[in-house]
Amino acid sequence: xxxxxxxxxxxxxxxxxxxxxxxxxxxxxxxxxxxxxxxxxxxxxxxxxxxxxxxxxxxxxxxxxxxxxxxxxxxxxxxxxxxxxxxxxxxxxxxxxxxxxxxxxxxxxxxxxxxxxxxxxxxxxxxxxxxxxxxxxxxxxxxxxxxxxxxxxxxxxxxxxxxxxxxxxxxxxxxxxxxxxxxxxxxxxxxxxxxxxxxxxxxxxxxxxxxxxxxxxxxxxxxxxxxxxxxxxxxxxxxxxxxxxxxxxxxxxxxxxxxxxxxxxxxxxxxxxxxxxxxxxxxxxxxxxxxxxxxxxxxxxxxxxxxxxxxxxxxxxxxxxxxxxxxxxxxxxxxxxxxxxxxxxxxxxxxxxxxxxxxxxxxxxxxxxxxxxxxxxxxxxxxxxxxxxxxxxxxxxxxxxxxxxxxxxxxxxxxxxxxxxxxxxxxxxxxxxxxxxxxxxxxxxxxxxxxxxxxx
Numbered sequence: 001x002x003x004x005x006x007x008x009x010x011x012x013x014x015x016x017x018x019x020x021x022x023x024x025x026x027x028x029x030x031x032x033x034x035x036x037x038x039x040x041x042x043x044x045x046x047x048x049x050x051x052x053x054x055x056x057x058x059x060x061x062x063x064x065x066x067x068x069x070x071x072x073x074x075x076x077x078x079x080x081x082x083x084x085x086x087x088x089x090x091x092x093x094x095x096x097x098x099x100x101x102x103x104x105x106x107x108x109x110x111x112x113x114x115x116x117x118x119x120x121x122x123x124x125x126x127x128x129x130x131x132x133x134x135x136x137x138x139x140x141x142x143x144x145x146x147x148x149x150x151x152x153x154x155x156x157x158x159x160x161x162x163x164x165x166x167x168x169x170x171x172x173x174x175x176x177x178x179x180x181x182x183x184x185x186x187x188x189x190x191x192x193x194x195x196x197x198x199x200x201x202x203x204x205x206x207x208x209x210x211x212x213x214x215x216x217x218x219x220x221x222x223x224x225x226x227x228x229x230x231x232x233x234x235x236x237x238x239x240x241x242x243x244x245x246x247x248x249x250x251x252x253x254x255x256x257x258x259x260x261x262x263x264x265x266x267x268x269x270x271x272x273x274x275x276x277x278x279x280x281x282x283x284x285x286x287x288x289x290x291x292x293x294x295x296x297x298x299x300x301x302x303x304x305x306x307x308x309x310x311x312x313x314x315x316x317x318x319x320x321x322x323x324x325x326x327x328x329x330x331x332x333x334x335x336x337x338x339x340x341x342x343x344x345x346x347x348x349x350x351x352x353x354x355x356x357x358x359x360x361x362x363x364x365x366x367x368x369x370x371x372x373x374x375x376x377x378x379x380x381x382x383x384x385x386x387x388x389x390x391x392x393x394x395x396x397x398x399x400x401x402x403x404x405x406x407x408x409x410x411x412x413x414x415x416x417x418x419x420x421x422x423x424x425x426x427x428x429x430x431x432x433x434x435x436x437x438x439x440x441x442x443x444x445x446x447x448x449x450x451x452x453x454x455x456x
Contacts, residue, residue, distance in 0.1 A: 042092070048226050048301030050087045051165075051218040052270045053183035054238075054277075055294075056285045057101035062184040062211055068192050069178065075213070076174030079197035082167050082190040082212055083121045085247045087228070087255050087268035089161040090220030095134060095152040097169075098216035099144040100294070103177030106144040106214065108136075109170045110198045113157060116166045117202075122189035122245035125202040126166050132157050149216065159220075161259050167215055170198040185238040185275050186212040188245055210244060219300050227303035228268040229435060230296045232288055232338070234309050236355065237273035241412035241419050248420040253427035264435045270299060278312045279334045280327070289334055297345050304435060305342050306391060307335060308352035311416075314373045315363035324373035332380050336448065339386060343445030350434055351387035353378040353394035358405035359415035371404050389434055396429035397422055 063069045068078050093113065099106040111134035117125035135153045136142035144150045159165060190213070191206035220226075231237050231251050239249030251271045258264040272295040276284030285291065288309055296305055310331045317327040339349045354374050357363040363370060382390055397418065399405045406415060410422025418426070 042221070043223060045221050045223045046301055047094070047219045048088060048222045048268055049217055049228050049270055049299045050090070050220045050268050051084045052230075052272055052295075052299060053084075053186070053212050053216055054272045054274045054285060054291070055098040055100040055181045055216050056183055056274055058180050058182040058184065058213075060178075062182065063178065063180070064192055064209060064213070065207060067194075068207070072176060072178055074175050074178060074180050075171045075192075077195060078171055078174065079193040079195065079200075079203065080169045080171070080190065080213055081124055081193070081197070081203055081206070082169075082215060083116050083123065083164050083188060084167065084212075084215070084218060085121060085188075085252060086159055086163050086165055086218060086220070087161065087270070088220055088222060088226050088266060089159045089163065090222055091156060091158045092154050092221035093157055093159070093165075094154050094219050095167065095215065096149055096217035096219070097142075097144055097152075097214050098149045098181045099146060099214075100149065100216075101179060101181045102144070102146055102175060103179030104175055105146060106175050107141070107171065107173055108144065108150075108214075109141050109172040110196070111152070111170070112168045112198050113155065114166045114168070115157075115159070116164050119164055120245070121164045121247060124191045124206050126168075128201055130157070131199060151219075154221065161265070162256060165218065167218075168198045169214060170196050172196070181214060181216070183212040183216075183274070185235070185240070186210055187239045187242055187249065188212070188247075217299070222266070222301070225437070226266040226268065226301065227437065228270050228299060228301045229304040229306060230270045230272050230299060230302055231306045232292070232296060232309055233271075233273035234277045234312050235273070235275035236311070236417060237271060237308055238275050239423070240275055241417040242423060243420055246420075248423060250418075250423035250426035253424050254430050257427060258432065258435065261432050264432050267435045268301070270302075272296060273309075276312060277309065278316070279309050280313050280330055283312060283316075289337060292338060292341060296342065296347075302345075302347055303437070305338075305347050305349045306352055306430075307338055307349060307387070308391070308393065310377060311354045311357065311363070311374070314354070314370050314377070315357065315360075317370075317373075319365035319367065319369050321369055324369045328373040328376040331377050332386070335381075336386055339388075340445070340448040343448050346440060346444070348388040348440075350389045350391055351381040352391040353381050355394055355416075356398050356404045356406055357416045358402065361414075363416065368404070389431075391430050391434075393426050393429055396425045
């Protein structure tokens, strides 16, 4: 059944009023105003991203299954229900929808947010009485232009730190292209349902898919003591080898640890990684240098950046001495560029050492040239002073008897990715002091990437 947005908005408002949960009216200009218009009770603060997913062009194998994908039409008359794991909590949220890689405008008919049943990730049911309708400039629907994103109006929903949030989206007419924006490596189950189920408590018979589509971020209105740390990475950060619906990637486990620290509990951890991603060249998603502005600098409330990427650059370069020397030099130059660009926005940048891949079928080479390049890059990360600080992931999970290999107890089986216990070791290797808030030096960023740093 196709939804008429104005009728749907009235229906939702009636349900919320009956439950005593209605928010400010979603008509006229008031719903699109700054958060201070929500009421004088709103404390001073700023928007901080609390969850993100790196937007990607959806590969054919990761498109929604039939009948939700047809030729040049995806998600027609379809409800999409997704759960995401928030970092910091708050009482006021807003959403980001991305059409970065869409081949046509993205017409969003209706959106709601709610708390998932039992607070769990990857479930199709929501907790009754928690649903809130989402508006865009005061309207229940919106259209996202090709290559653009749309940020919703603020809405009231009290969510604690480290909680899960359900976002339900209805597309009455779908997106008229087979090029759509998603994040395939969600490690979280989403649900596709024919027709309009945006306000449904559950979606019986819905089709499960382990991907996120269209949604790229959630922000919360937070006080001055809350800031975000972004992780720029590849599959080791995206969570290959982690457990679907348990949120046990290393950034998730780091978040859980920081929540208990007296000086770090207001730190959002944003996962901006994708499997196969590279620093220098496009792969699965744009290269890190190309996506830095969108995925890091344009996020709200960012104070820190952790760079943990480069193993795919080394592993896909030819296993020759010349090629590996070149990729090591190019990675160092790229890290310097990332630092320079982030420093210009007042963001401290931490470098994480690259993990061993000895025994991996695709990356390990008999002559050890790729391992030599990894050692060159890691030596620069540790000793050059090019980063504001260092996170030594290599030391945390390498086999002391065979430093070019992972510990057997943390190896997921492919000698490249980790299991949840290995991701725990990475999370524990991140010093909590990195996220203590302190003033930037007066000359912060002035002499970034000085030639003397390139000591490789």
